[in-house]
Amino acid sequence: MTQTTSDQDALKGGRYLPIAEHGLIGDLRSVALVGTDGTIDWYCCPCFDAPSVFGSILDAERGGCFELAAAIPARTKQFYFPDTNVLLTRFFTEDGVGEVQDFMPVDSGSVEAKRHRLIRRVLCVRGSIPFRARVAPRFDYGALPHTLRMVGDVAVFDSGGLSLALTATVPLEVDGPDARADFKLAEGEAAVFALDQVGGEVAPRSCACAEAERQFTATVAYWRNWLSASRYRGRWREMVHRSALTLKLLTYAPTGAIVAAPTTSLPEQLGGERNWDYRYVWVRDAAFCVYALLRLGFTGEAQAFMEFVTRHVSPGEVKPAGPLQIMYGIDGRTELPERELAELEGHQGSAPVRVGNDAAEQLQLDIYGALIDSIYLYDKWAQPVSSDQWDNVCALVDWVCEHWDQPDEGIWETRGGRKNFLYSRLMCWVAIERAIRMAHRRGLPADLPRWRECRDTIYRRIHSRGWSQARQAFVQEEDGDVLDAAVLMMPLTKFVAPTDPKWLATLDALTQDLVSDSLVYRYDRVASPDGMRGDEGTFSICSFWYVEAMVHAGRVDEARLAFEKMLTYANHLGLYAEEISHTGEQQGNFPQAFTHLALISAAFNLDRALG
Template identity: 50%
Template structure:
């Protein structure tokens, strides 16, 4: 087999881990038991050695169609051939009690809808990123794969045979109306468990449908582009770690931002930067419980690493622990030979001062819309705001996690302003004891410095850092966090500069927006990366807010937003970036992009509706 395009995948999961299912019926990525655990199927990053679980028709000409069962995260992969129609239902059960025998497994049911069809199945796990050998044993109910510290079972009635590389395979025929069930699950038993009977399999399917439809019924968004907003919400729910409330940046590692390049990072963790956007995105469309759970994670799991006198940690595991040291898997070639494959993320050791603004904004929103924060939490906030007063002048690696430089990034300065501003608002609203005079003075100093040193007279725009001539799309956040009025001439100038084509010094190719000029001199890495989907939605929102006073901006915002919808894959999912040929690049799907889509859609719809 060869590598599928990244955009060919759909995602199933159970709020602990996910699996990526290709449009050809192959599961090529699956970590167990959690998002950041070692992979069991990893063909996404090494087609030869990574491991996969494929079910596909035995035929020369097959048309594929893939979609989600309406209002759920149950993935349907349909095969259309001259001899008939068949489909695979893929999902992980959610909702049953933790002691249920069918919890935490991959469920795959193959159904023949019309005619007669022959299928092949290949299940070839690769434990611990392919580093651990395992033994395979054929059982009456399927097969068991045993490594030193774990075992997985493939339960099925289909006769199997041992294949090379420790896998099993087989073929089976289905007539119209017939089906076969395959369950892949971590087991402690000596023998392979029986697959559920057809009636029980149907009940599992129906109960999972009901769970997702019941969850989605809490969505309060009923505006334009409702289907796309709801799909983003469903994707974000799958990227939530239910035991703690944390949300990961993406379920994959090392999917390249440049094919053949080395911008390959591990995103299977939780960035504190995502806090404000997560809370805002969920609250805007009615998912209060998810927003509250994320703040609970901040207050409990993450707070244990808040050391007085030191910066906040940039990124943590979903359990609130420190990340493992970044290392490379030299035995894997990477997606389309785009190595290295990385585990862990060295950004954990960086100084990124902007995260204080995102965290404070999240806590402010939580206090305003969910529940009052406690005095004990306020004491920690107060200490942190005093720390910001002492440290906001320091250069940092910034939102884009530069690995070759520290600068006075404008985005970081703005977010430090946000931290102090939200702290002042919170203290006033709750009458908390606070060093108001000091915080106000430092907040104003940041503002004046950004306006004097961040503004580039020659470019007539805010630029990436003090003294830089380069634009940065992260500065589109300024009106979104109320640092600058959306109609301020300086903000409008920055938007107009970003809207120029890259060859003319801008960052935008139609609706596609680079995060900064796509040249290696910026971050020290070779190769031109793709455009950042998140930045495209930030541009839409900045134009939307400006459009309340300038109707032409609002029309432009709607046009760009609807064009960006066309860059989602066939399931409505986005990777981190879009390449030069419209392909998905970077880790997939990316939570930040879907959060930005929700925010842009909400504000654009509200502004459009207010005009009538």
């Protein structure tokens, strides 16, 4: 990715970088987004769903940021240090070449892990370059004032509930509530900035160039050691491994939670209202992540998520929406009240900015299938589930047998009323079918006659009421005629043979109505109102599902072309948001676990088909 300073200003409209113009760093507790201009404009401390400290991606004036860039006109390029989540932003000027190395050390130590250290190391590799830095935190989404005091060479930002300490190897200046530094580096020279959470057991600590070098080396070694466990050796190794590294960044090490995305309210349409908080554990998304990571050989993350589920899912405690909530906080909490931050203008003026998510209270029956399928795969590919875990599975399946035929809000979390969605029926079938497989393979106790009867009833219901004679396709809801890309999961879950004439007719119908140059829309919003205003782009997970469906249908050449086209929509680092606009821009929260896990699965199955 190459841009001039004037190009960047044009893209920002003077204020914002596009969503895709960012890289991601993290420490398995939180992340920071680093723009191609060298600015950190999103960072929540001390965890994913904490209020933002830097949030200028959502409000350029009030959100706060950490700027670090060449002080003269420069072209920039951004890339990851190979096989790691260490991000490098290079500045090419008339006077020389410099780079900023951004990373967050991954530390499991009880005290140092609480430091949440963010390191920015600046180097001049050719010539000499003047740099400027401005550290302007705005606590609690910009709502909470703070004080700034210098303690020796350390700048301490204190908001009352959270204190951050900034140390640097160059002099810092106080500029109102912000800290600044202007400095010049000659070839071979370096400067280091380190931002720590301090308080309690964690005292401010400087980060000299030698320590930054040690932490850089240790962080590189951590990521490379983690990635070395991957079993993927296919054609798209770089993209698959970048997706795996991204999914790992979205895990919360203290509990085993996996967040859907590390951001909130990045718009699905510029100027639209489809702006949601994704910094939570969606059972569906996390379960699919487990599948993708297990495919590659990463069992530790699967085990950690299974332990999260065991701790926080109690089938005996049945709530109005069932024993399983669609999402949880990263600490397992169930209350995620949604509110709007009216004082923030939103990314490029896309309001409202929301924190929390009321969809947590929705009924989405498909999550039972997603979770039990991931447990089935964990039992098969990692280690056998325990007797207590099996008892929980049985309780969940028994509940599904009682409640599968209810209308619900569905996979897309519509806010236009409950319907009898086919996808929800499909995944209820998956929940029961996978549990039956586990019981047979391991001889586990289960009410198999009842389970089999219910499984078969759902199967026949889908074929009788989910099939539209008029459309010659499986459709979004029972007795309807609207197409929905979620049905692409039918052959992927082994519900229908991938060459079944009814399925091939469905695939053709989806191609005609919902596919645009390999990109797939979720559904026709005009024919199926979802309770929200505004348009949306194509949904990237659906585009990768489409690739897989074509692979299974034997249309391998078409699948490969569609897959290669999808790769061109990644950003300069191989990262994806949730959606792609009609002009090819990334839309929605970024990066999106859903998209990256689907890329891994599509690549794996396409590789296998190509031989």
